[in-house]
Amino acid sequence: MAAKNIDLDQIIDVVAEANPGSALDRVSGARAMAARLETLSQHVIAQFVEEARQGGASWTQIGSALGVTRQAAQQRFVASESADFAAATGRGLPYSARAATSIEAARTLASEHGHRSVDDAHVLLGLLENRTGAAISALKTLGLRTADLRKSARAALPGDTKRKTTNPALGRSGVKALELAEREALRVGSAAVDTEHVLLGLLGDADSAVAKLFADAGQNYAAVRAAVASEAAVKPAKKTAKRTR
The missing domain is CATH 1.10.1780.10 (Clp, N-terminal domain)
Structure with missing residues (x-):
């Protein structure tokens, strides 16, 4: 299914169906849905960045495709040690x-x-x-x-x-x-x-x-x-x- 075929009303319907209670329940449901969509979007990009790297693309090229600098692309997608x-x-x-x-x-x-x-x-x-x-x-x-x-x-x-x-x-x-x-x-x-x-x-x-x-x-x-x-x-x-x- 093409991304352009996923419209706002479809997402609203999913949230409403999953949260049949009060309007505030649907607000909480919408917040959870938005967080999940954000997580999904990050992993979609990461998946194709990894494919590009495996295909020989440089970080400069990937940064250009993402609209950021080479350094910003590397900082975002290269795993680094986490003290937290x-x-x-x-x-x-x-x-x-x-x-x-x-x-x-x-x-x-x-x-x-x-x-x-x-x-x-x-x-x-x-x-x-x-x-x-x-x-x-x-x-x-x-x-x-x-x-x-x-x-x-x-x-x-x-x-x-x-x-x-x-x-x-x-x-x-x-x-x-x-x-x-x-x-x-x-x-x-x-x-x-x-x-x-x-x-x-x-x-x-x-x-x-x-x-x-x-x-x-x-x-x-x-x-x-x-x-x-x-x-x-x-x-x-x-x-x-x-x-x-």
Whole structure:
């Protein structure tokens, strides 16, 4: 569907239908809708910027296409370390309880080992601490053992230091993984980032440490995404079966 075919009345109708209560309910609904549309628009642009970069476009060319300078384009679309952990993980969609627990586990791991930043390998290890959820189910579907993944992820971490790190920053690879996790959630219309989205976010950058250790295990983003989709397809059927017992 062409973007020009999405008109204001359609959006108004969606908000009104989703908020049949008072006019103030619809104001709150409109605010939430506007925030989601803004998040979607940012990821649409980021998706095509990444495609342009992979196709060989320079930051000067991309900046020109965006109507900004080369420096402004790089600052906006190149992941950088974030000292404000809360801001980096709370920019758009909320996190499910499982996903939030996994991210906090990654942060605790980095702190206890004296690492100055939480990188993608930390995030994977935090994710593997969760014994339930679609991420673990997808890994099992692919025949991947969490013990093997833990061993590989730990090998990708920097060496330990003698002192714990207080409030480690979210490293560049961690920032990128969570940015892509949000995009994965938006792709399927999810209201929150869950563990499966974090897993796919970790694999979304083919050059990341996590993507490489999955490649060594014979898996890639496409295979994991197919497994996640398969789990999502059977989940409603499992719930229905439980209710009819």
